[in-house]
Amino acid sequence: MRHLTYLGLLAGCLAGTAPLEIWLGTRVYTRTRRWLLAVLPTVVVFAGWDLYAVGRHQWSYRREWLSGVVLPGGLPLEEALFFVVVPTCAILAFEAVRAVRGWPAGDEPDPAPAEPDPGEPGEPDGAR
């Protein structure tokens, strides 16, 4: 069972954040293309960094806690999954905060091209 530890942690992260998608309406998984495209650069950059570090022995993994599936370059499967799971949870948290608080994120549809949004709620064009 120890060998499922890291996988279990990742599954726990997904299970713990699933209620946000199901009940808070974060619409991250359901906006699939946007979700995958948002995660992609992070996966590439940070998994690349991980491979670099593993190759230079800057850090290493204890096999005791891992499934044993290793990707080319010496990256445990769990690490690759980490770079999908953690960014996904971050997006879910972000959308959850927005759903609960209604604070602007800068991607709200704007009918008129306006000056850069300073981040505070307001009407750039005055009356609405």
Add this chain to the structure above:
Amino acid sequence: MSYTVLAVLAVAGAVLVDLAVLRTRLLGRRVYWTAYAIVLFFQLVVNGVLTGLPVVVYDPATILGARVAYAPVEDLLFGFAMVTVTLSTWVWLGRRGVGARSRRHR
């Protein structure tokens, strides 16, 4: 380059991405910092397990040595960079209308 150096560069890079490259300017928004605070809390918990068991071990020569909840402080920088880049990309995609509608209309 050591983990420390790369982690600092990653933070700088993430800030540049947010402020200059994608111009999402999340670093000035409450929604971002609130979300980041939540993520940071869970990072300390989950990463605490990963570095505390430990699942991952670090070469002492590549880190400063200071730790928070078992994890090297560099992990905080790594996490910040990863989360910021992800969220900036997410918001930028939204601005461009990518995936404007979810698969299931509620």
